[in-house]
Amino acid sequence: MKKKKILLVTGSTGLIGSEIVYELNKEYDVVYGIDNNERSKYFGSQGSTSKIKSFLIKNIKNYKHLDLDISNKKKVFDLIDSIKPNNVVHCAAQPSHDTAARIPIRDFEVNAFSTLNLMEALRKKSKNSSVIYFSTNKVYGDNPNKIKLKEKKKRYDYLQKKYRNGINESFSIDNCLHSLFGASKLSGDIIVQEYGRYFDMKTTCLRGGCLTGPNQSGVEQHGFLNYLVKCNLNRKSYTINGYKGKQVRDNIHSKDITNFVKLFFEYPRIAEIYNIGGGRSNSISILEAIELIEKKTGKKMIYNYRNVPRIGDHICYISDLRKIKKHYPKWEIKYSLSAIIDDLINGLM
Numbered sequence: 001m002k003k004k005k006i007l008l009v010t011g012s013t014g015l016i017g018s019e020i021v022y023e024l025n026k027e028y029d030v031v032y033g034i035d036n037n038e039r040s041k042y043f044g045s046q047g048s049t050s051k052i053k054s055f056l057i058k059n060i061k062n063y064k065h066l067d068l069d070i071s072n073k074k075k076v077f078d079l080i081d082s083i084k085p086n087n088v089v090h091c092a093a094q095p096s097h098d099t100a101a102r103i104p105i106r107d108f109e110v111n112a113f114s115t116l117n118l119m120e121a122l123r124k125k126s127k128n129s130s131v132i133y134f135s136t137n138k139v140y141g142d143n144p145n146k147i148k149l150k151e152k153k154k155r156y157d158y159l160q161k162k163y164r165n166g167i168n169e170s171f172s173i174d175n176c177l178h179s180l181f182g183a184s185k186l187s188g189d190i191i192v193q194e195y196g197r198y199f200d201m202k203t204t205c206l207r208g209g210c211l212t213g214p215n216q217s218g219v220e221q222h223g224f225l226n227y228l229v230k231c232n233l234n235r236k237s238y239t240i241n242g243y244k245g246k247q248v249r250d251n252i253h254s255k256d257i258t259n260f261v262k263l264f265f266e267y268p269r270i271a272e273i274y275n276i277g278g279g280r281s282n283s284i285s286i287l288e289a290i291e292l293i294e295k296k297t298g299k300k301m302i303y304n305y306r307n308v309p310r311i312g313d314h315i316c317y318i319s320d321l322r323k324i325k326k327h328y329p330k331w332e333i334k335y336s337l338s339a340i341i342d343d344l345i346n347g348l349m
């Protein structure tokens, strides 16, 4: 009998996990999703992903939802043993700096220990699986803030030409302030690389810039553009924290992420790391984003300014996409910044 093709997605009702289930399910016999809606514990009811869970269960026939805690060592091990997935996308995480500082032990359990546990279960029971780990640009800590910057009217930018394309994968992850969230995600990143390099498993770490999309249960602490659009539409005040609102993020639509995930599973590699974000063309400062959203919705943004940056927050971060594009020439960013914001507005209205 032909073996079933199986995909496992952790954090399957979050922004990226749900998009992956939605876009990839047709390529698999069964898609298992692990998510215990812990996001609602981190961020309260606004962060709840329960609607997305109901949507997936109702609309995706081959989707099997597991309300499992990813840090439950035995249950994760037994699951891997029983399903032996062809491909795994590990998205489950505690995703915020502020929350990590409030619950450091739980943050580490979810982001680092669970990743080790998952990789070990895969090594023992399903070593041939291809694995994508969603890491973050916070693995570089505040090192990007040490780059010389120029201040423009509405944004910061890199002063030196060598950073014109942004931050690449050889940038230092060491000797800097990470926040506890950055430290736990970096631990997960190193573990996944190690299972690739040491045990010869097909793994990649995707060091994301700002990932966004209408499926995001955006909250103040996590989901910059989504939350900004939400505040504008709901006439809620947005707080800019420091750097005069000129801090720059590069934004990528969850569908562009999904397209990469498909390609990686087609052509997996061992122990890779890639920076993935919107790149220079999809980079925007908070002030610029406010202006663009106001133009599109016709509603004035209500905001206030707090002259204290978040600890370790990047002043200017742009992902250098040259490595990922070189290894996967078919991959490209299809959603411009303007298209991303249109999609957020339509999805949130």
Ligand SMILES: NC(=O)c1ccc[n+]([C@@H]2O[C@H](COP(=O)([O-])OP(=O)(O)OC[C@H]3O[C@@H](n4cnc5c(N)ncnc54)[C@H](O)[C@@H]3O)[C@@H](O)[C@H]2O)c1
Pocket: 010, 011, 012, 013, 014, 015, 016, 017, 034, 035, 036, 037, 038, 039, 040, 049, 068, 069, 070, 071, 090, 091, 092, 093, 094, 095, 110, 134, 135, 136, 137, 185, 207, 208, 209, 210, 211, 212, 216, 217, 223
């Ligand atoms: N969104 C971004 O801007 C961004 C940027 C860089 C990196 N990342 C990383 O990408 C990944 C996906 O991000 P996202 O935006 O989809 O996050 P998300 O918060 O929307 O989704 C994560 C999901 O994991 C689930 N989860 C948390 N703890 C769990 C546990 N103990 N057991 C089971 N499920 C649990 C949550 O309920 C949530 O649905 C994360 O690892 C995140 O750190 C995200």
